[in-house]
Amino acid sequence: MSLPPKQPTPRFLLAGDRALTVEFGQTIDALTNRRVQQLAARLNAQRGDAIVGVVPTYRSLTVSYEPLRISLDALRAKIVACLAGEQLGSVPSRRWLVPVCYGGECGEDLETLAATHDMTPGEVIALHSAPVYRVYMVGFLPGFAYLGDLDQRLHTPRRAVPRPLTPAGSINVGGQQTAIASVAGPSGWHLLGRTPWRSFDPQRVNPFLFAAGDEVVFTPIGEKDYAQMAAAIDRGDDLPRPVSREPEDER
Amino acid sequence: MSVRIKVHSPGLFTTLQDGGRFGYEHQGVPPSGPMDSIAHRIANLLVGNPANAAALEMTALGGSFAVVGGDCNVCVSGRVQLLVDSPGEVQRELETWRTHRLAAGSVLSVGYLEHGMRAYLAVAGAFVVPLVLGSASTLTRARLGGIEGRCLAAGDEIPIGAATAAVDSRTFPRELIDACYGTGAIGVLLGPQDDYFSAGQIDAFLGAGFKVSAQSDRMGYRLQGPAIAHRHGADIVSDAIVAGSIQIPGSGQPIIALHDRQTTGGYAKIATVIAADLPRLGQYQPGQIVRFTALSIDDAVERWRALVARLGAFAAQCGRPIPFPEENNMNRGVTYRD
Incomplete structure (x- = not known):
């Protein structure tokens, strides 16, 4: 698909003397995020001595550069040139069917969150596992995937008091976002469930499962399945894989 | 067995750091690496290592370390007292910023930091640990790198690689140290979200002194001072955070993101510390007052150029020209040892 006409021109913001932020907008939406990721892909192809990272x-990208190798003006010109051929149809994406054990020990906030919204836990699970989510960004901690487009009925303010330690693999809801936690850590988000997958494992050939632009669908599983899959992953018998998918399948 | 360092007492927060783990920020992994890259590089160069080799970063209090299994050249950089007990000799004081040959069985004691916050211990041949995502740097928050992803503990033994060349004893001269670090207010460039603040609040930020709080670590410094007010609230849609990003949360008290930072964050960033002043900032102690001065991008780049030139000239004298800029080279998997 081509871009709808009249896309706003991005703003350039200085993030110090070795980084430039290209801001496409100030909202969380799929079109803005696609523009970000397309530019990221094009600039990544030019990474080297000058463009470092x-x-x-969600809605901007930050380019790290070496100012002794490329001037700020030259970098801006390079980015403007990349934007000239902006087209969003060709961005390939992977889809992951992520197994999730909702509620119980794996998701201790499911019932409270359901009660907050006057729903049953089953209704929450149905709403949470229905959409095809987009990985809007990976950040905060290694491999931590922020997903967009959580059903409005599940938007929930964060906990007043964050938990000091939440497990790796937690499927969380905080505000209007949902996420897959990659490593254990403190969190103020609500724990709905847990996946036996490890989205970050530095010992694996591919340490990171998810990349910005990937699609994620949650598949509810029971506690027994969870235990079996977790054990298989621990033994190294099972490796999470994306499902195959036509690259051009616009929603 | 090969030469190694045995930790007798680990100090307060001692981690292994090489030049950094670059190229994974888009996957949520901060680069880590030394808080003071000047002292880290010089310590390595003085023992004949590549500037970005793995060395120990000690915080506030050094610790004591035994040389086991053979002789070894060492260097400690930082403003700290350095003592050595060698077999059959009386205890003596050693100069910092200088190469020393230590006999097997020597115990090196690094005292409290007299000035600054961090000192570095480099050994000829460099510390050898398994690389994680291409780097030996420790990120304790995610238990990555270094020794099992943690601070050193008493009893740890860290192997040392083979030193490739005999190294003359060298000193990094005092006047060069001063020239590299610079003095005065910490330079910043305004942005990326300086438009979240009125001109009056930006002036207040630049005119004030902020105390570095006790809640300051490798992830970032929390500052205490006059509250900086936002025009319309502190929250932005989360975007990338770089080393030196100065975030202003709802409390109005600035947080400077540093090397173990979270890679993204949702508070407006009023300014960013310039590259050339990050090493000096890494030496601020809790309780110390930091002030900021706004520079133009041209001035900031000039100061970076001057620092790179000084370090580069010294590296060339040491026979270890820095493949500049070494951060970039590490992105492409340059090795850390010979």
Whole structure:
């Protein structure tokens, strides 16, 4: 698909003397995020001595560069040139069917969250596992995937008091976002469930499962399945894989 | 067995750091690496290592370390007292910023930091640990790198690689140290979200002194001072955070993101510390007052150029020209040892 006409021109913001942020907008939406990721892909292809790194986020990307190798003006010109051929149809994406054990020990906030919204736990699970989520960005901690487009009926303010330690693999809801936690850590988000997958494992050939732009669908599983899959992953017998998918399947 | 360092007492927060783990920020992994890259690089160069080799970063209090299994050249950089007990000799004081040959069985004691917050211990041949995502740097928050992803503990033994060349004893001269670090207010560039603040609040930020709080670590410094007010609230849609990003949360008290930072965050960032002043900032102690001065991008880049040139000239004298800029080279998997 081509871009709808009249896309706003991004703003350039200085993030110090070795990084430039290209801001496409100030909202969380799929079109803005696609623009971010397309530019990220194009700039990544030019990484080297001058362009050192590219970090795509919800609605902007930050380009790290070496100012003794490329001037700020030259970098801006390079980015403007990349934007000239903006087209969003060709961005390939992977889809992951992520197994999730909702509620119980794996998701201790499921019942409270359901009660907050006057729903049953089953209704929460149905709403949470229905959408095809987009990985809007990976950040905060290694491999931590922020997913967009959580059903409005599940938007929930964060906990007043964060938990000091939540397990790796937690499937969380905080505000209007949902996420897959990659490593154990403190969190103020609500724990709905847990996946036996490890989205970050530095010992694996591919340490990170998810990348910005990937699609994620949650598949509810029971506690027994969870235990079996977790054991298989621990033994190294099972490796999470994306499902195959036509690259051009616009929603 | 090969030469190694045995930890007798680990100090307060001692971690292994090489130049950094670059190229994974888009996957949520901060680069880590030394809080003071000047002292880290010089310590390595003085023992004949590549500037970005793995060395120990000690915080506030050094610790004591025994040389086991053979002789070894060492260097400690930082403003700290350094003592050595060698077999059959009386205890003596050693100069910092200088190469020393220690006999097997020597115990090196690194005292409290007299000035600054961090000192570095480099050994000829460099510390050898398994690399995680291409780097030996420790990120304790995610238990990555270094020794099992943690601070050193008493009893740890860290192997040392083979030193490739005999190294003359060298000193990094005092006047060069001063020239590298600079003095005065910490330079910043305004942005990326300086438009979240009125001109009056930006002036207040630049005119004030902020105390570095006790809640300051490798992840970032929390500052205490006059509250900086936002025009319309502190929250932004989360975007990338770089080393030196100065975030202003709802409390109005600035947080400077540093090397073990979270890679993204949702508070407006009023300014960013310039590259050339990050090493000096890494030496601020809790309780110390930090002030900021706004620079132009051209001035900031000039100061970076001057620092790189000074370090580069010294590296060339040491026979270890820095493949500049070494951060970039590490992105492409340059090795840390010979």
